[in-house]
Amino acid sequence: MLSTVLNSQNYALLDLSSKVEYALLALLELASHHGKKLPLTMSEITTKQPIPERYLEQILTNLRRAGVVQSQRGSKGGFVLAREPWQITLLEIVTLVEGERKEKDTSNSPTLEKTLVYEVWEQANAAAIEVLGRYTLQDLCEERETRAQQSPMYYI
Template sequence: MQLSTRGRYGVRAMFELARRYGQGPVPLREVAEAQQLPENYLEQLMAPLRKGGLVQSVRGAQGGYVLARSPRQITVADIVRLLDGPIGPETDQEATGTPSVADPVWEAVRQAITDVLEGTTLDDLVRQAEERQRRGYMFYI
């Protein structure tokens, strides 16, 4: 399984909004610059994130985007599901209708991935980034 660009960029954009949570709307241009992402692509990602209830848009000169909920209440799984669909690999039975001996492996892989993504909130990502920064590490999300 490979996470799509939509999912990866969506998590990075949401991280930036979480990092600035409580500071008011963040213009998409600033999100793009801070995360080194194409602004045009981010515009396409914001619509499903807004419709999915994860962000709100604020119009006007001081407009931009804000998280619709606290960073503690938004998991990486929430973002990935909205942008990429179901998490993890399909079993052979799901993909072809024919069960195989490998199906339990694919189910275990999917559950492990789901557990990590559901167990990681935007707040966790922000705290981890702050800790790395305190230690002097360069990082990219």
């Protein structure tokens, strides 16, 4: 099911911002590393994922303030997830990174056509919220592992 959702990119009605993409990539690395003794440094994350380090620092700081990640100082410092990967939904991450969605004010001359357009758009948003709320970081880790095992290995 996740494969279907991730592969249906023919037309992007609801676009994925760079900020959300980078946050998800960083958290995916932290989730993959969850349970290991040592935290991941920012440079380890940027080595595995194409995230500008300055941008990553801002994202991780915001996620730390929100209680999604914890930072550890010192020579063996870095970042770890503050909760289990299965407890963190994609919807939570999107909401934390993008902020709460603001309702569109349709009170200015609400025509029938305008009302119809906004009702359909609200249904699309509700569907996106439902999908993002259904998937967790753990789901992304498992899907990545499944796809990595399905990839053919080439030997020279």
